[in-house]
Amino acid sequence: MRSLGFAVAAIWVGLAPAQVQNFKPVTTGMLENPSPDDWLMYSRTYDAERFSPLKQIHRQNVSQLRMAWTRGLGAGTVETVPIVHNGVIYVAGPGAVVEALDGTNGELLWQYKRPVPANVATTARTKTLAIYQDIVLYTAPDSYVVGLDARTGERRWETKADDRGHTSGVIVVGGKAISGGTCANGLRANCYIAAHDALTGKEVWKFYTTQGADDPNPDTWGGAPVEKRTASTWGLPGTFDLARKILYWGVANPTPNTRLARHGGNIEATSRTAPSDLYSNSTLALDPETGKLRWYYQHLPGDDWDEDYTHERTLFRTKFNPNPKYVKWFNPDVPRGEERDVAVMVGEGGGVFEIDRSNGQFLWATPFPYDVSNFLISHIDGKTGKSEINWDLVMKGPGDHHVICFFNTRSYWPTAYSPNTNSLYVPYIDNCLDMTVGTPPARDQRGPIPRPGGDPNRFTAIAKINMETGEILRFNEGRAPSDGAVLATAGDLIFQGDLNRRFRAFDAYTGKQLWESILGGSISVSTITYAANGRQYIAVMTGNGLLDQSLLNETPELKPPRGQNAIYAFAVP
Numbered sequence: 001m002r003s004l005g006f007a008v009a010a011i012w013v014g015l016a017p018a019q020v021q022n023f024k025p026v027t028t029g030m031l032e033n034p035s036p037d038d039w040l041m042y043s044r045t046y047d048a049e050r051f052s053p054l055k056q057i058h059r060q061n062v063s064q065l066r067m068a069w070t071r072g073l074g075a076g077t078v079e080t081v082p083i084v085h086n087g088v089i090y091v092a093g094p095g096a097v098v099e100a101l102d103g104t105n106g107e108l109l110w111q112y113k114r115p116v117p118a119n120v121a122t123t124a125r126t127k128t129l130a131i132y133q134d135i136v137l138y139t140a141p142d143s144y145v146v147g148l149d150a151r152t153g154e155r156r157w158e159t160k161a162d163d164r165g166h167t168s169g170v171i172v173v174g175g176k177a178i179s180g181g182t183c184a185n186g187l188r189a190n191c192y193i194a195a196h197d198a199l200t201g202k203e204v205w206k207f208y209t210t211q212g213a214d215d216p217n218p219d220t221w222g223g224a225p226v227e228k229r230t231a232s233t234w235g236l237p238g239t240f241d242l243a244r245k246i247l248y249w250g251v252a253n254p255t256p257n258t259r260l261a262r263h264g265g266n267i268e269a270t271s272r273t274a275p276s277d278l279y280s281n282s283t284l285a286l287d288p289e290t291g292k293l294r295w296y297y298q299h300l301p302g303d304d305w306d307e308d309y310t311h312e313r314t315l316f317r318t319k320f321n322p323n324p325k326y327v328k329w330f331n332p333d334v335p336r337g338e339e340r341d342v343a344v345m346v347g348e349g350g351g352v353f354e355i356d357r358s359n360g361q362f363l364w365a366t367p368f369p370y371d372v373s374n375f376l377i378s379h380i381d382g383k384t385g386k387s388e389i390n391w392d393l394v395m396k397g398p399g400d401h402h403v404i405c406f407f408n409t410r411s412y413w414p415t416a417y418s419p420n421t422n423s424l425y426v427p428y429i430d431n432c433l434d435m436t437v438g439t440p441p442a443r444d445q446r447g448p449i450p451r452p453g454g455d456p457n458r459f460t461a462i463a464k465i466n467m468e469t470g471e472i473l474r475f476n477e478g479r480a481p482s483d484g485a486v487l488a489t490a491g492d493l494i495f496q497g498d499l500n501r502r503f504r505a506f507d508a509y510t511g512k513q514l515w516e517s518i519l520g521g522s523i524s525v526s527t528i529t530y531a532a533n534g535r536q537y538i539a540v541m542t543g544n545g546l547l548d549q550s551l552l553n554e555t556p557e558l559k560p561p562r563g564q565n566a567i568y569a570f571a572v573p
Contacts, residue, residue: 078543180233475511497523521564
């Protein structure tokens with residue numbers, strides 16, 4: 001950790017036209033049971049449901065929704081979710097900037113600008129901020145975890161996290177700022193989840209996301225050099241089970257991308273069934289106090305195509321009644337109708353997984369968004385939950401070519417769950433991966449394509465997935481891809497936007513579109529709701545994420561302007 005003192009002027013560059021007045025520190029109790037008016041973490045609550053109890057805006061009056069204010073943002077990548085406390089919006093803006101805005105009018109209260117090179121600043125991809133007591137926690141693009149004064153934006157502390165690379169973000173559990181990273185430089189030494197004291201920045205623990213010599217589980221990397229084993233946590237941060245005191249975190253694919261490259265040309269070096277190349281594409285259950293592993297569940301073993309199973313695990317309680325008409329694999333030993341506390345996730349490569357969050361027991365899973373022969377998982381044993389990679393699609397040697405489904409069907413844009421409908425709302429793109437293994441020194445050729453045989457007029461949609469039965473209702477079907485987050489509210493509304501500038505509200509039960517606004521740029525992640533001075537607002541950001549252009553290349557008739565970075569807030573007059 002670097003102390004303050006004379007270094008402040010060199011490290012902190014900012015503007016302070018005002019500051020946050022009447023600030024109230026954010027306690028552990030507030031994080032565990034937030035005010036309905038606040039949005040204190042990327043999905044509002046530890047369970048990542050992205051459900052707001054606010055209902056001033058509802059199905060009967062949402063058609064009256066009007067823009068309350070808008071504010072432009074600087075140049076750079078936009079892949080973030082703002083947080084809100086007591087009417088103040090804190091946002092990690094493009095260009096390695098953190099700002100505090102008045103939630104009623106968008107006026108700037110303070111700004112912190114990280115002094116990094118311009119090429120680093122414009123590619124900053126921090127997914128979210130966190131807040132604890134009077135400190136805003138920020139994972140900066142130069143691999144520092146930074147604590148900012150929530151009133152003024154002044155830097156209170158910063159701690160170097162090796163060269164980890166920061167495209168994820170922070171959540172605070174038990175006074176610890178917990179964050180992931182990208183495994184920079186292809187080294188296991190930079191490949192970990194870390195906890196820092198939220199008030200001082202002191203490192204508390206690390207958990208390395210690939211197996212090493214001291215790992216308690218048997219080695220699953222087939223002799224690959226330990227120092228080169230990498231599987232990052234580049235995406236959305238974890239979630240936290242208050243009752244069990246378990247932290248859940250998703251891990252991405254093992255790298256290099258193919259088995260050939262990871263294991264010296266031996267594709268059989270690791271197992272075709274889980275576990276393989278741990279802890280890639282797994283759900284980790286960690287003790288937030290110590291960082292020790294309690295259990296894990298691997299979704300895709302020995303990934304061969306860069307198909308991440310990172311991002312949020314959504315926590316809720318539901319009955320177990322998977323309908324074989326909709327669910328392909330389920331546990332026959334779990335009694336029908338039994339209620340379980342579950343963790344649910346949807347992978348970038350597709351597939352919906354529901355596991356018991358006490359012990360990782362497999363409950364059910366199914367291909368998603370569709371069940372196709374070239375789905376990347378060929379089988380899951382219902383009793384054990386062991387998944388098997390689709391071996392027919394594994395690259396056996398240079399020149400090998402396959403179309404693998406799916407690919408970035410969802411990514412760093414979070415899903416939402418409504419307890420009113422017991423449904424998970426997942427925006428998806430009917431995309432697959434077209435991949436050919438290069439003959440050295442040529443690189444692999446890879447890129448997204450619409451699913452062969454898919455309906456081009458139903459290239460994208462939102463899926464309302466019943467979490468008891470697995471039944472899917474598809475709505476908002478069309479051509480425009482999306483990387484907009486989903487928001488569910490007690491007003492029985494679902495909000496979500498697309499890359500073609502359309503921001504919409506839907507009936508949570510039927511999926512019927514109830515409202516639309518066309519914004520100045522592509523909607524990017526971000527969608528939240530909050531209340532200030534008794535008025536409910538819906539806020540969303542526009543801008544461009546890393547995946548946008550590759551998605552828009554598949555829909556060339558759509559030509560939204562690029563670089564239109566802004567934040568918009570809507571309210572009912």
